Amino acid sequence: MSAQVDYAQAGELKFGQVGIxxxxxxxxxxxxxxxxxxxxxxxxxxxxxxxxxxxxxxxxxxxxxxxxxxxxxxxxxxxxxxxxxxxxxxxxxxxxxxxxxxxxxxxxxxxxxxSDGEAAPPAPEPAKPKAASKPAPKPAPANAAPGLMQAAPVRSGQQVYAEDRDLTVLSSVGAGAEVIADGCIHIYGPLRGRALAGAKGNTDARIFCREFHAELVAVAGHYKVLEDLPKELRGKPVQVWLENGQLKLAALD
The missing domain is CATH 3.30.70.260 (ACT domain)
Known part of the structure; x- marks a missing residue:
């Protein structure tokens, strides 16, 4: 009688979003x-x-x-x-x-x-509508998706990624945690970890948080770490955005 062979895998291989x-x-x-x-x-x-x-x-x-x-x-x-x-x-x-x-x-x-200086290809000039024609309604983009909502706190070592959409965190982002979005990021609690908006190069993306203690913030690859962030903004409501290739931070009114 032949010995029973155990086909259970010793390691499970997965591919996912990695902060690198x-x-x-x-x-x-x-x-x-x-x-x-x-x-x-x-x-x-x-x-x-x-x-x-x-x-x-x-x-x-x-x-x-x-x-x-x-x-x-x-x-x-x-x-x-x-x-x-x-x-x-x-x-x-x-x-x-x-x-x-x-x-x-x-x-x-x-x-x-x-974002590294390569000029974007010129957009084609839109066709002029005929005088008697009624403009057609714009269809929704094929890849449009509702924003991702994260209700639970994002704890140390965790990562949340909103692919091709905005991310809203209703609670906190702990130290050592990471939130990433291809669109904007809205955080309604303290931000103590890392927040990276515009992950696919969207320079119009922004980060908004109610209580700012970030380890790192980035928009479209442009980043600042804790030591580079204005001390006067810590603990305050803050927004982060890109302006002329420079990362800007300001308190929210």
């Missing part, structure tokens, strides 16, 4: 990049120390050599973060990822391309 930093390299100066990252780690160790980082070489005119890229990986590790992958790019980037033994995250940076 994207370092877009504009100048391949290993010493300067490592110094900048070391400064970030020192100013916000709870956020950046041993944080996973994706390297994005799309801002360079040519793909780095294997030696230069490997030197950057080691420099960033010495600075206190952990490079874990390369951002999707050209065939040369794919070959570089194989040489470095790092995975390639497909089209990781696509959502921020225009």
């Amino acid at each position: 930093a994207n370092l877009r390299v504009r100048t391949l100066d290993v010493a300067q990049l490592a110094a900048e990252m070391r400064d970030r780690v020192q100013r916000a160790p709870n956020l950046f120390a041993r944080a996973a980082v994706v390297l994005d070489f799309g801002g360079l005119s040519k793909t780095p050599s294997v030696d230069d890229a490997r030197g950057l990986v080691e420099g960033l590790r010495d600075a206190g973060v952990l490079p874990v992958a390369l951002a999707y790019g050209t065939k040369e980037i794919e070959a570089l990822s194989q040489e470095l033994g790092l995975p390639l995250l497909a089209k990781f940076r696509a959502q921020y391309e225009r």
Whole structure:
């Protein structure tokens, strides 16, 4: 009689939304990049120390050599973060990822391309309606979705993501918790963790909260950490938005 085989999986593999930093390299100066990252780690160790980082070489005119890229990986590790992958790019980037033994995250940076200076394609000029015609009502977008409402507190270590919509949190966002939305974020309790609006690059997204104690806030990839946030706004109702590529914060009246 044959022995019974146990087909139960020892590990369950799932794919989900992951908060991960994207370092877009504009100048391949290993010493300067490592110094900048070391400064970030020192100013916000709870956020950046041993944080996973994706390297994005799309801002360079040519793909780095294997030696230069490997030197950057080691420099960033010495600075206190952990490079874990390369951002999707050209065939040369794919070959570089194989040489470095790092995975390639497909089209990781696509959502921020225009925020890095690339001009948006011109919108087609709308057709003029005929004089006698009655304007047709605008159909609702095919991907329109109601906002996501989170009634329970978002506790430390938890993450809530509102894909392609706004997020409303009726309670608090605890320290070490993270709320993400492709649209706006509304928080009716204290914000003590991280809030990232416009996650797919929507520069019109905003963050609103009733009691501001955030570890980090970001809109369309532009962020500020606790040490950079105005002390006079702590504990107050606050809104966060982008203006001319700069992250702005102000108390709500």
